[in-house]
Structure formats: structure tokens, C-alpha cells
Amino acid sequence: MRVLIAVTHLLGAGHLTRAAALARASAAAGHETVLVSGGAPAPLVRLDGVRLIQLPPLHVRGTEFGRLLDAQGREAEPGTLALRRAMLLDALAETAPDAVVTELFPFGRRALAAEFLALAEAASARRPRLLLLASIRDVLVAPEKPGRVRETHERIARLYDAVLVHGDPGLVPLAASWPVDDPLREKLRYTGYVDEGAAVTAGGSRAGILVSAGSSAAGLGLLRAAAEAARLRPDLGWTILAGHGIPESDLLAMGRGLGAGVLARARPDYRALLARAALSVSQCGYNTAVDLLATGTPALLVPFEAGRETEQRLRAERLAERGLAQVLPEAGLDAAGLLRGVTAALAEPRPGPHGLDLDGAARTVAFIEDLARRPERASRGRPALDRLRATLYAAGARGIRVPMWWRDDDAVAATPALDRLLGLAEAHAVPLLLAAIPARIAPSLTERLHRARGVSVAVHGLAHSDHALPGEKPAEFGPHRPLPALLADATEALRLARARLSAEALLPVFVPPWNRLAPDLEAALPGLGYAGLSAADGPPVPGLFRADAQLDPIDWRGSRSLDDPEHLIDRLTRLIERSPMRPIGLLTHHLAHDAALWAFLAEWLPVLFGHPAVTVCDPRHLFRAAPVDVGAGAGPVSAPGRHARAS
Template structure:
């Protein structure tokens, strides 16, 4: 792929560090990546294998995020913004990317909205259109006005294909810091935390107190308190690292009276130092938290809270709640308070194993590739379906989705592709008993959510010439139909490790008298199409959406018609999808690749397991449960 990532860091270098880690992970997979950075150059940020496009840099003073300054500390003017926008659009034209990623926007960087929107809108106008994705950290700054939330959500809905959340909901889901409605929830994908640090050294005895406060001057208060604590208790073995954003006069003043080697500039081997420290003292930015999770020292966190910053405090409290750190609020920070916190941490138990995902960089690279492969085919616009699902969710309505695939006989590449696509989603796999070969049983043993059902006996047409095809239609005596249906269930049980006693008639046609007799033949369920032959004495669930144009191209039905059918099914409360993996062409696979992630991830959708759909039937007004062997158990 070709990927363009746009990021502007304004305070510390954390946003750029994370974006660069994603870029390196993509480059390591062989993709061409342009990283467009609009903040101040950051020498310690690695861009191996990545083309770095440095825009005219902007930064801020303090926490005034709306007052952007240029490299000479002057207010950024229109000419500077025009140059930045031209450079971004030039990179888009030159690279012709398959994916465009905006870091933080549209959830933040409102002062740079014009250039981000110019990039995104130009990307969406390209043909073929690239994926457009937002990239955000685990915790965002809580919005101060509902209008900001509404604006961000509208931009995601109108302009973005998805939002990559670089965190693990086991520690902090996005809704811990930002309102998440059903529309936004359907677009979120958690990648795990992006660990951009290098490998850890061999573990050995831990010793000393390591203090760090990021790359900017925002940690001056923490560094000053640590320096004073080190003057009072040099015996604890302090090492204090000041970022390049700390001015040289401030750095020299801080070091007065400290033992040699106590105060240094930030070092690229911070992670290795952290792995050997007895206690870490730091703020709680994203990258710092990831370093702590990876290295596992006892930790004292002094989260940055100036202005409206709430991100670090929330993250620190989540870590403390899992006994992974202790928190010293910035408002209570003094040398004495820091010494007390360090001494308490020194005698605390080792942090427990946490199980939080730290493979977010590699997973992000894989996810972008997967999303690209699952792009909708030409002419397929799923926005009406997404809007219908969003409306159902907002109204509190649930939409049931279930999936049936017909004609399975063997463990072949097409079945592998289907089951890969269905990973995590239950599917009813209708197998033709007389055609089953051993490789099907072997493949289903590795697909725990694929539920086999009985697809006729041999999928043989017994309808007279001129009539619609049917194997179990009303063209043969009932006793013959019953004998073959019963034999089909027995044969399927011999050839497959587990079979649901559900009858799926070939061509979805079944004689009404056979449908009424299935329960006596050991079946618990029936699945055909369109309601069919009236009431039967077992559970019946029919499919209602077949995307194949059987009477025409035998490829994908007109996409607009398909989407309109899906919208109607949402209004009716359920979607039963039918596929035929053995005859799919590229358009059908692309359709499924685009449709399924939207359906199975949408919060208004309940994905039904065929075992649940067909496990209960009414008997004399009371429900009766059935085992997978077809025997009545209650």
C-alpha cells in the first residue's frame, strides 16, 4: 500500500512519536509511507524507512492550543497556513495513497481544521478513493461544549471510513473520556497500545530513582521538585532527565547543588534505564504509560493537569486502580510530597501482570491492510445502511443478523476465504451429505463458530422439465422424501464431527407435507427462503437476502437494490444473509468484505448464533429444547 499520515504535535512530541511508530510498522510490512509532520522537529523521534515531510512548523506557548506560533515565536499567519496546505495536497497528489490517516483530527486540532479538511476532502475526491481514517490515543481531552462533540461526530460520519483507537478497552475505553454514540461506536476499532520503544534489556537488580517529564517544558514543576528532593536525599540514587524543551538557563539552574550525573538531558535509552530503575517518577502521557507497562517498574505518576488537560490524570487513575502505579496530584507536588511518594513506592509490592495489549503498531498496519481489502466494490454505497442502523440504535431498536452459506462439501480455498471472513461471527454452513469429503470435517474442526446443517441429500434436481429446480419438492411421494431426508441427517452425522439437526432444502424449495414431517425424522429446525410452506412443528428461520444475480450475471446483484433491501430489513428488525462460497467472484467477495464489518460491529446489531436460533421449538404451547443430535431433552 501507499499510506499518508498527517500529524501536528503542539506541546510535547507524543503525537508525533506515536504516528512515527505507526509509520515505521507500515514501512516494515513493505508499504510506502509519507509522514507529514506539522510540529517542531523532534530529533529523538525515529522515522526509519519512512519519508518525512516537514511542514512549516507551528507550536504553542503554555496550553493555549488556539494560539499557534511559527518557528520564530510569532503568530502563525495565512501565508504559513497556505504553504502547509499546499504541501499536504502536493503529497496527496504525488503519493496517490491507498489510505490517508489524520492523527487526532477531527477530535482535536480544531485550530488546524482548515488544512485537515482540505486534505480529507481532496482524498475523498480521488478515484479510486483512498481509505480515510482517524487515529486517536486511548484518552481524549473531555470536550467543554456539546457543539464540539456534535461537530466531530458529524465529520467522522461524513468524511471518515473508521477511527483507530490506539488503546485497550481493558484499561480505558474511549467513552471514558469522550461521548460515544451508536454512530461513532460503529466506526471504532481498538488496536492496542502503540509501543514504540525498543527491546528491554535483561532484567537484573533494580536500583535508583528515575525521573522524566517528557520532551517539552510542561514538566518543569516536576523536574524542579525532583531536583530539590535529590538535594535532600542524594542517597536514594536519583537520575533526572530533562527534555530538550527545557531551556539551557533553566537546565543549569536546576542542576545547582546536585551530585554529578544526577541531571541529564533526555536520552534515547530511556526504556533501558526504566527497566533497571527501582522507582520511576514521571507524568502520565501516552508514551510514558506504555513504557511503564512494558518495563514494569514501581511508579509514581504526577499527571500534567494545566489548563483543561484531563487526559493524564484519567490514565494515571486507571493505572493506579490496577495497582500499576501510585498518583501524586500535580496540585500537591512538593519536594517533601515527592519524597514521601517515592519512599512508599519503594516498599510497595511489584506491579502485577496486566495483560494490556501493547502490539498496537503492528496491529494497526494489519488493520489498515484488512480495511483496504474489504473496501466496497464500485457502486456500493453503504451509507444508507449505516444511517438506518444508527437510527435503530438511537431509537433503542435491535436488529438481528444471522448468516447461512450453502453447498459445502470440502475444505477448499473458497471455504477458507469464507471462514477467514467470518472470523468471530457464527455461520450456518449447509453441507451436502452425499458430497462431503474428509477435508470438510478437518476444516470445520478448526472453525469453532461454523455450524454444519443438512443441505438436502445430494443436491440433485428431481423437478420435471420446465419447472423450478427442487430436490425435495412436491414431485415425488412423501415416503421417498422422508426416507431421503432421514438418510441425509444420518449420513451428515457420520461424515462431520457435529451437525445441527436443521434441514436446508436445495434451491430453498420444500414440499409442505415434508416440512410438516421433519420433526418426526429427527430434525429440530428448517431453513429455506421467504417463509415458504406455512407453519411446521419445528423452529423455522429463513434467509431473506441473497446477493447473487442468479438469473443474470451470476455475480453481484445491483448494489443500490441490495442496499435498499438491507435498509428495509433493518426496519423490519432482522437480516438473514445467504451466500454460496463456491461460486463467488471478486465482486461478491468485495461486497461481503465491506458489508460484514459494518453489520457485526454495529452496536444496534445482535449477531445470532445458529445454535441459539434453532435450539428451541414450541410443543403444545410450551418450549422444548433439543440437543445437537436432534433428541428432545426437555
Template sequence: MRVLIAVTHLLGAGHLTRAAALARAFAAAGHETVLVSGGRLAPLVRLDSVRLVQLPPLRIQGFDFARLIGPDGETAGSQVFADRKALLLDTLSTLRPDAVLTELFPFGRRGLADEFMALVQAARNQPGRPLILASVRDILVPPDRRSKVDEAHARVAALYDAVLVHGDPALAPLDASWPVDPGLAGMLRYTGYVDEGGAVQAPDRREGVLVAAGSSAAGLDLFRAAIAAARLRPDLGWRILVGHFVPDAELARLSQGLPPDTVMRARPDYRALMAGAAVSVSQCGYNTAVDLMVTGTPAVLVPFEAGRETEQRLRAERLAAMGLARIVPENALSPETLLAAVLSALRSPQPNPGGPALDGSTRTVAIVQALRNQRHRARGREADRLRRALDRAAEAGRSVHLWWRDDDAVAATPALDRLLALAAGRPILIAAIPARTEASLNRRLAQSEGVTLAVHGLAHENHAPPGQKSAEFGPHRPLTDLCRDALDAHRLARERLPEDLLLPVFVPPWNRIAPDLAAELPRLGYGGLSAAGGAFVPGLARADAALDVIDWRGTRSLRDPETILAAIAAHAEEGLAGRLGLLTHHLAHDEAVWDFIADLLPLLDHPAVRWHDPRDLFGSMMDSGMPPPISLSAERPRAG
């Protein structure tokens, strides 16, 4: 596979560390992996064979997540966000991944929703749509408003294939921190905890107190309390690791008056140091919790709780319940309370490590591979079902009746060339927009076999009121106006389109037509109608194209391919005499749609399939071609 993981860490480096561990696991399994990072570079994050794409970095100041700081140290402006989005989408376009993981979004990073949504939407529009997966830690920040929950759940339901929860429900199920409804519950895939540090050798003897508090300045209060406690009991052997995002001047000030090697920068061998320590003092971020579960080191936890943060407190309470830790609340932190907790931990029995699953990296890779295989199998199953249905129809001497309509033609375009090449002489009804038709369309269609033309409204303009479904010929205008426009469309079609290809078939834009207008179409010179639903009109042949391949209400890319294949298979299995209409829109196709059509048509080159010529489809009324228009002055349409 090709895998893209998008992450932006704003405070510490925990989000990036976990995302990098996942990226390394994908790469180690032989998958080409790109990690797109939108936060500051973190020196200790390992990449190995993972390719890093660095966006213009963002961070926050203090705990204000509403104000994002750009690379220049000022509030990020629109150009920063535009540059980030452009690079993100360019990376997606170049990689063409089979799986896209968005770290934390849509459950968090709402301030970056524009770029994350752009990534997800663009990914869904790619050929052979990649898997879209949310990647979240074990515990989320509980939302303060129900609307945030509803928005996240709606985005997951509409756009995502699964939610990867990097935790173990035995320790912390997601609903301990986030409302999980039945729809979301069905999409959760627990991976176990992502173990960043690897195995460590059990020490012969534990000694000293190891203090760490992540990469950012959020742990400064803990560092200050630990340094004061070290001055009270230097005999305990303190080693205090300060994150790389803490300024050098602050580090130097913290170190004054202490023995050498007491205060130092964070180190890559942190887990080995923890394994050899008698007590670990830290906050309770995700990676620290994993380190504690691996090493079994007695711990004193001071969970970070500023700015409505509850994640670390919840996790600390779970670890304390396992006997792995003591908690000093942030609002009770002092040198004395910290030292008392350390001394208590030193006197307590050694905890037993283990319990929750810690193979989250490898299990994540396996889950994503399984999801991808499942998708391929599902499409393959529906394709096999369609083949079997067509075979049975042929054996029974039945025909499977299909026809094809394509909308919105206006001119000769590369997209039209591609459509006609795929049609390869199969009969197709092309609905052209009379008021926008160019002469190049005639020249191009004169060279094509199997093409007939229909009247696609007048100008394809929406006249529906705001908030209502789009329609050019809907029930929103007087019938007199509708008839006049339909008559103008009739006249322009005769003037601008080849007479030998033009059928008197009206195709209303957006497939919507006012019932009163439909009743008037025979009097206006039309012999056929192709729309969506509606009553039978005497004197008007009717054939609708119900199987639209585009997901207009969602991605505006390919509808679920399995659904399309299943619909054709069901039509073949039912053995109905009715004709199933395939609907395309060549100017709106992305690569995913084009690829699907290219794969579908060979499946339908089967002895059981009968492609209907639109001339036959709309019956004997088509024999005389497009009749001349009437004059509205001859008889005014009835009101209503």
C-alpha cells in the same frame, strides 16, 4: 498501499511519536508511507524507511492552544498557514495515497481545521478515493461545548471511513472521555496501544529512581520537585531525564549542585532505563503509560492537568486501578509529597505488567488493509450483481433501458473531448447553456456521432433567494419573467446551436422548474422537459435523468460507486419498461468521476442494455426539430 499520515504536535512530542510508530509499521509491512509533520522536529523520533515531509512548524507558548507560534517565534500569520496547506496538498497530489490518516483531527486541532479539511476534501476528490481515517489516542480531552462534539461527529459521518482508537476498551473505552453516540460507535476500531519502545530484557535487579516528563517544558515543575527530593535523599540513586525542548540554560540551572549524571537530556533507551529502575516518576502521557504496562515498573504519576487537560489524570487513574501506579496530583506536588510517594512505591510489591493489548501498530496496519479490501470487495460485489442482473435480463429476453444526459456545455474544451471519447458514439443528450454558448461548441459537435442538444436554461444563473436551493427557473420570480427567459433561451439556442442536433427539450439548471412554467413550455415552443420531479404536462414529453454520478451535497466528487452500481442493477432486476437516466457534468468531473465512468461503460456494453437515442426518447414531438419561437405579445401567460 500508499499511506499518508498527517500530524501536528504543539506541546510535547507524544502525538508525533505515536504517528511515527504507525508510519514505521506501515513501512515495515511493505507500504509506501509518508509522515507529514506540522510540529517542531523531535530528535528522538525514529523514522527508519518512512519519508518525512516537514511543514513550517507550529508550537504553542505555555498552554495557550489558541495562539499558534510560527517558525520565526511570532504568532503565525496567514502566509504560514498558506504555505503549510500548499505543501500538504502537494504531498497528497504527488503520493496519491490509498489511505489518509489524520492524527487527532477532527476530535481536536480545531485551530488547524482549515488545513485538515482541505487535505480530507482533496483526498476524497482523488481518483479511486482513498480511505479517510481519524487516528486518536485512548483518551481525548472532553469537549467544553456540545457544539464541538456535534461538529466532530458531523465531519466523521460525512467524510471519514473509520476512527482508529489506539487503546484497549478494557482499560479506557473512548466514551470514558468523549461522548460516543450510536453513529460514532459503529465507526470505532480499537487497535490496542501503540507500543513505541519494543521488547526489553527483564533486569536481574532493579535500582534507582528514574524521572522523566516528556519533551516539553510542561514538566518543569515535576523536574524541580524531583531535584529537590533528590537533594533530600540522594542515596536513592536519582536519574532525571529532561526533554529536548527544555532550553539548555534551564537544564544547566537544574543541574547545579547535583552529582554528575543525575540530570541529563532524554535518551532513546528510556524504556530500558525504566525496566531497570526501582521506581519510575513521570507524568502520564500515552507513551509513558505503554512503557509502564510493558515493563511493570512501580510508578509514581504526576499527571499534567494545566489548561483544562484531563487526559493524563484519567489515564493515571486507570493505571492506578490496575495496581501499576500511585498518583500525586499536580496541585499537591512538592518535594516532600513526591518523595513520600517514591518511598511508598519502593516498599510495595512488584506489580504484574500486561493486561491491555499492546500490539496497536500491527493491528492498525491490519485494520486499514482490511478496510481497503472490504471497499474493493463491496464495489466488486455490486459490479458482479450488475453483471448477473444483465445476464438474467438477456436470458429472459428483456431489455434494460438506459439513456444519458450531460449538462453545462458552453464550448469546445478538453473535458468535452474526454466526454465524447468515452461516449464513443453512444447516444447522449448534451444540455447547452444558450446565453453562454461559443462557436467552438458547434465546430466540435459537428464531428461527433450520437450527440443531440437540449436547451439548458438561459444563462445558468441562480435567482433563488439566499438560503434557498439554487434555481434559475424556480418559483421565486413572476411567471411572466420566467416565460420571457425561457423564450429568450429558445431563440438563442436556434441562433447559436446546430439546427440538425437541437431538440426542443428544456433542461432547467439545477433540475428545478416552477410548475406554472412547466405548464407553459408547449406554448413557448418546447416539446420535451428533463428535470427532477413534477406533474405530467399535456403536450410535453418527459424524461428525467435521476442517476447523477456527482455528490453535490458532500464531496462534489464521485457519489458512492456502490450506490450507483446498485441502482442500475436494481433497475435491471426489476425489469421495468422505464428508462433510467444517467446524469453527468463534464466540466465538473474530477479524476475519480472520469475513472468511474470509464469503468462503468464497458459493464453496460451488454446485449441486454438498450441505450435510447434522445430523439426516440422524447417521442414524435421531436420529428420536426426545434420549432420557431412564439411572441409573448400574442398571448400573455396566465397569472399564478
């Protein structure tokens, strides 16, 4: 495809940084990608493989977003604005994209509405109609006037195919900062957080305090307080990084009396420094929060709150609620207060795993690809999908977040069907538990899984052999066999799986063939080394993390092809009503799929795992959740998060 992304950052470089990360991911996926930037050039923003079109840059001072300034600091003239609009439309005509993404607009950038609307209207007028998407961060600042909210919703309904929300509703849903009505809710696609930073090596000792305050001058107060605190307590080992928007005169004044290397400009190896720091002191902009989540660094957050800015405060408070940070108010901040906050934060335990989705760039590209492929983009699709969306929406309207996960059975070797399955899982960014038959695992399966992303492997019986008596339902580990034989086979199954699969991929989770398991063996599994159990539907087992796969789309007793989708929706509805917090598993069998079943997956995966009312559970977290009280009548629940997974 050809993709055009339009962004204008007016204060810091966060909007450009995120848009550039999406553009790089799009280019890396093989799409010709153009980024049109209307803000000031940012030296640390990478554009690998992306074509940049730079409009005459604009910026603002402080929080006066309605007063646009040109590169010379003068109020932007009408001619400058007209030139930007013409260049934006020229970029659309020249690029001839398949998809257009507007960053923040129409939820923000009202001062630039003329040029963004011109782009959106032109894209909608093309024939065939272009895919038009809005790209927004996790937290917005809603306008005070209700009419402006209605105006935004009208523009979304009239022009846009979807709204890509680059966040995890398990941390903060869009509705926490912006009014979400029914039509908007239908168009929301939560991508997870866009992690644009470099990978960091885990482990090693941490030392020192790293202070940062974004790229603009908005963090000057925090930097000054940190510089004074460093003069008072140099023994804490400070590194203070000032953004390129901080004037040189201010930098020199702050640096007086500080040791060599304590105060410096922002650096491209910031994330590596963060991964080695004992404590991060920073504001709580989007990219800063992602850096903290990616590195697991203890944090003291001083959210920017000038003017009507509430974005950083909300994000910081949600991180603090999960034990991932401490919060210090910006108002009245001085060196003494900062040192008190630092001392308290250093005494807190290190943050634990957060389970939040940081794979937002790849998932954004998958959403764009999926939406662009749909010939019915302007409509809502087939009746069954309409009912599925309505079912999930009804759950969300009652405050229910439906936990969903995916298991596929009978893996033995690398096959075209397995490639197709893994391709779907990666395209839709859905974690997958692959139940492999230990005695039949071929080397090709092990090799293929080395190249797979987001795939865990469970123990699917021993050899998938039917030991049932004549006339009984097939079972390998049913109650008709002696318990010692069952124990021996289950022990051998785990041994073989550990010998043939990597420790990173294998989960000690038992998946009985045909989903049938003797109760005596259930109780004995923890003693054999198993930590989890997954079957079709059953009660909790003491000592095991249980999550079942209850939605099987195959009509096994009839056509052995796709079952009636209405039956699946009925089943889903009953499961939600019976135990809304219990994870619901989709069960597939890639070796048994025909064209109808593959088409079903392609159509249903974006809804089952992309709907705002759904929490996507990663098996790696699902089977490490705290076991539920057996008397509670529900299975384990995944860690909170839009995608409860390690990213």
C-alpha cells in the same frame, strides 16, 4: 499500498512519536508510507523506511492551543498557514495514496481545521475514493461546547471510513473521555496501545529512581521537585531526564548540587533504563504509560493537569485502579511531597501481568489493509454482518463486553491451509489456540509454529481415533471406554505434546476430539497435569480453567461447507443472553475449509474480534484465569482488557 499520515504536534512530541511508529509499521509491512509533520522536528523520533515531508513548523506555549506560533516564536501569519495547506495538498497529489490518516483531527487541532479539512475533502473527492481514517489516542479532551462535539461527529460521518483508537477499552474506553453516539461507535476500531519503544530483556535486579517528564517544558515543575528531592535523599539513586524542550538555563539551575550523571537530557535508551529502575516517577502521557506497561516498572505518576487537561489524570487513575501505579497530584507538588510519594510507592508490591494490548502498530496496519481491500467501504456490508454488528452493539448498549476467543482444531503439519489460517490470525491480530493431535504431529508443524505470532497450542486428544461403538457418535475419549484406558491415553497425549512442541507454545489444555469427553476423565484431568479444558459447551470442572468453543461455522450434518450465518448469530445471541461474562469461542477447522469458509473468516473476523463491544481473549490468559465457582454456572472470564493478552 501507499499510505499518507498527517500529524502536527504542538506541545510535546507524543503525537509525532505515535504517528511515526504507525508509519514505520506501515513501511515494514511493505507499504510506501509518507509522514507529513507540521510540528517542530524531534531528534529522538525514528523514521526508518518512511519518507518525511516537513511543513513550516508550528508550536504553542503552555496550553494556549488556539494561539499558533512559528519557529521563531511569533504568532503564525496567514501566509504561513496558507503555505502549509498548499504543501499538504501537494503531498496528497504527489503521493497519490490509497489511504490517508489524520492524527487527532477532527477530534482535536481545531486551530488547524482549515488545512486538515482541505486534506480530508480532497481525499474524499478523489475517484476512486481514498480510504480516510482518523487516528486518536486512548483518551481525548472533549470540548466544553456541545456544538463542537456535534461538528466533529458530522465530519466523521460525512468524510471518514473509520476511527482508529490507539488504546485498550479494557483500561479506558473512548466514551470515558468523549461522547460516543451510535454512528461514531460503529466506526471505532480499537487497535491496542502503540508500543514504539525497543524491546527490553526481562529479569535482573532493579535499583534507583528514574524521573522523566516528557519532551516539552510542561514537566518543569516535576523536574524541579525531583532535583530538590535528589539533593535531600541522594541515597535513593536518582536519574532525572529532562526533555529537549527544557531551556538550558533551567537545566543548569536544576543541576546545582547534584552528583555527576543525576541530571541529563532525554536519552534514546530510556526504556532500558526504565526496565532496570526500582521506581519510575513521571507524568502520564500516552507514550510514558506504554513504556511502563511494556517494562512492568513500578510507577509514581504525577499527571499534567494545567489548563483543561484531563487526559493524563484519567489515564493515571485507570492504571492505579488496576494496581499498576500510584498517583500524586501535580498541584502544590514539592520535594517533601514527592519524597513521601516515592516512599509509599517503593513499599507497594511489584505490578503483576496487565493483559493489555500493546500491539497497536501492527493492528493499525492490519485495519488499514482490511478496510482498503473492501470495495463496499462506504457501506456496511452484507445483511448477516449488519445483524452481527447490531447484536454486538445491543450487548454493548447494555454495558456488556462480550469475551471472544478463537480455537482451530486438527493441526498435524505445516500446510498451505495452516499458512492461510495463521495469516488471517496475524492480519487481524487475533490470538489463536491451535488444537494439535499429539500422535500425528509432524516436525514441519513444530518448525512452522516457531515463526508464528500469537499462537498457542492445546492437546487435541491422542491420535484423533474413533473408539465409539457402532451406531454411536464418534469419540476418542467417550464414556464407553474403561477409565484406566482413558487416563493412559490422556497421559500419553500430554507427554507427546511436550516432547514435540516448544514449552513456550504449548498450553496444558485438553481438547477432546469431536468435543466429547467422559465425565470421569474430566474430573481426573488436573491430576494428569492438565490445567485447562476446551470442548463445545459444558459446565465448569473443579480444578480446571474451562473455555469452550461454541460457534462452529461448518454445517457438518449437511453440506460440510458454511452453515447459515443467521444460525451463528442466533447461537451468539443465546450465549450472550445466557451468560454474558462467559467467553465465547469461535471454532474452525482449517483442513476442512472450502472457499466459502475462508471468505466467511475474512469477512467476520474484523467484526467478531474488532467490534467495540468485544473483549478479545488470549488463550494464554484465558486458561490462567481464576477457576470459577462450580455453582456459578459460568466458565472462567479473561483478564480485563480489549485484548486480554501479553503483548
